Amino acid sequence: MDTLNALLGGFGSALSPMNLLWALLGVTLGTFIGVLPGLGPALTIALLLPITFQVDPAAAFIVFGGIYFGSQFGGSTTSILINTPGESASIVTALEGNRMARNGRGAPALATAAIGSFVAGTIGVVCLSLLAPVVVKLALAFAPADYFALMVLSFVTVAAVLGNSVIRGLTSLSLGLLLGLVGVDLQSGQARFTFGALDLLDGIDVIIVVVGLFAVGETLHLATRYRSSPEEIIPVKGSMWMTAQDWARSWKAWIRGALIGFPIGAMPAGGAEIPTFLSYFVEKKLSKHPEEFGHGAIEGVAGPEAANNAAGAGVFVPLLTLGIPTSATAAVMLSAFQSYGINPGPQLLTSHADLVWTLIASLYIGNVMLLILNLPLVGLWVQILRIPTPYLYGGILLFATVGTYGISRSVFDLVMLYAIGLAGFFMRRYDFPTSPVIIGMILGPLAEQQFRRAMTMSQGDLSVFVARPISASLLVLAFIALTAPIVLSFLRSRRETAAA
Template structure:
């Protein structure tokens, strides 16, 4: 019944149109190296301000999972890992292309992606409503603890050193305190700058640390993509033998992505690498990986897409972003006056069920789009960066200015861009900044409420059963991260190739 209500919303003409715009733009952005879902959502977020919440979220979600489809095209056909999750796909995808099986690799990728996305959607349908039964047991004490779990998970599970992740999270929390305190009316950390009295704009931070920073780091990239033989529709139809060979890797990759999708703070990059490593372990011919193995393409792509869909469970149902993109989508919900969390399913069923139904509609759209347009996407890869980057920066400046028609927002974007480029060059993870900024106000608000209700008794967080359990999980997470850090420092390194470090997962 609820899912039928969602399909009724998703298939309304205006919602269907914005879903199509989202998956089309996401697919295009996913193909282009150096850009991604974060950049695209940051640029288009101001466009959603005058829109109703449902079409706005459908479009932004379409950009997210649409970019996952597009990223595989460059990885398989041209050995260009447009985004970190697809770096592992290059290892076997491009060798398949060199053997004349590039179309087959793309066909299997689409099959794996749709299967994994459908499984992830079903997990959302059955898992998320279970939280409704406990929704009203979440008071300020429990909400503070669960937000704290999101911050710790995002800081410790991000790429690189957990200490650096904590540092970036604290910077994000500090940025969230800039502006006027809603309870006292006092201005905090504005340094006499009137434009900061309302706080810093989420769009400016996201565009700066992800968009401008990435452009600054790759501004000297002038590589031109070589020509490629056209991929025909008949090339993309895998044989029955190839489908049977891909089935179990696709299933295992889907389960890996689903497992990690339910864990806040994990990104899709580590998911794809784990799925690939698992296939090497269970394969009878692990030495052939890297020479064009079907399992080396099907498993990581399935993991990436199931992870993408299941990522919405902690974001929508608990208010805990799974990664930086989810944090940005969480911010978009807050901008539209919608509070993610356990009560979302009862207070805004149109958002939740409309979004779930749009996933199936959007994934079917992506299959229809990709089959005839592969050649066009490949041609777009040949656009010189000296044209691509200035155009993107121009649209970022327009997007920042359009939020409040204020030139100061452009200066904010530039400042955060320089800041982000410096810390990326120093190998600091950038995603925790956005996580801290988005969750900061909610952490502060619920902490204050809990303190008022308990008359300043800090032990209230341990005495409440749900809150105490979450704090125990946080402690276990910190101990586990400490153990792995010590083991990595003094133990032997892994043979699995490291994820790329030039782009944030």
């Protein structure tokens, strides 16, 4: 009952005219960014982080939540119409959706993606409202050692899940941890990795890293290949409305997608890729028309899109209750909380209950807004894809400059932005995932803090991490997550040599 009252209170505040406007701003901006190929919510929220100095926390998080969901809606439009999935989670949507668009069924593909995202997003937010208070009760029993173990687990899973290789994921994560170490150590007051540069004493701003990797890096990467791989926009044809058969084939896929997506998203391991792939295979298995898969099966769009959005809602569970971000976007949101002096964790739901429930309520509202924005107005969003590439990327670099130089007015920061962009270019070229860098950078200092706290309490005895049942089991899970892919590939290669 408490939860319901709190949620109603949240709606009361989220439905105020000003907050509705913020939500509208967020979802519109999010859809806009999502439609642009190659740009994501993490970048957008990072560029807008300075509004945290201007508006109250509730307004800022309503905007950020809107951007987050909006970019997922917008991203599916791009995957369906030009087969360049903006993020890895929409690869699956592009698989069947782009086929449908080529067969002249682009409109129903967009519709099932939008309605499915709405249904699953709503289911996801309902689950979030119910689950968050429960997780908080569990998390209150956590000691620093347990927190550290939990962070190790999410480091490992983030590195292992985001990308194709555990080693390259771990390398990216370590680079992120290194970036997080730069600056004055808050406990000892010692400067670390500053090389005597005053500009580095306060640490490296997360905005510079996010914008460098995602905007500058992406622009450099695309510049080297646009001449060889031109994009083709498929015009939206056919009736905007789904036929009775489309509905019949879609609704079960939406529900199944949501039920697959939310639990995986809500785990402190997280990620939206696994649920989308899982949902795709489930739909393929259960479909009465398996022969259509690969040639534009509507279930193959409906299920993964739903899974993606439900996982997106799930990511808020570890972020709001444990303070653990499992995606680059969540990591940037965590740093937005920090910029308000708020530390997300089990206390958040009691100390800032209004803020949390207003945010959750605005996610419900944002979903409704997005359905309206994306279903009838999809033709409008498609026009964004017609912005000529040269001006689009010129504009992106311009905004990147404003977002970084504008905060500090430091040429040093600008040079660092471009240097990190160059690093991001090479990471793309050699297939190192970029999201673990952001997560390592934001979560690393928190993990160090918990580690040192635990060690101080145990007076330097490392066994504290295995003595506590919670931290011991979390560390065992982390070890399994780290070694399982390696062991599996070893077994597979042994079987292959045995067979050969």
